[in-house]
Amino acid sequence: MAKKVTSKKPLKGNLRSHSCKATKHSRKPNLQKVTLDNGEVIRMSARELRTLKKEEKAA
Numbered sequence: 001m002a003k004k005v006t007s008k009k010p011l012k013g014n015l016r017s018h019s020c021k022a023t024k025h026s027r028k029p030n031l032q033k034v035t036l037d038n039g040e041v042i043r044m045s046a047r048e049l050r051t052l053k054k055e056e057k058a059a
Contacts, residue, residue, distance in 0.1 A: 005043065006045045010026040012024070012026045013025055031046075
């Protein structure tokens, strides 16, 4: 089981039709499984992963 590192959660809201009828809707975060150098598998958002890769490249 992958360990969840991020604190992101689904965003909840309503979809509105032309007649203003509301239906529940949720946008889920883009979570990816990443294997670290020590072999541990974690789940993190794609944006966090991208930021980490940029920081590694700059260092």
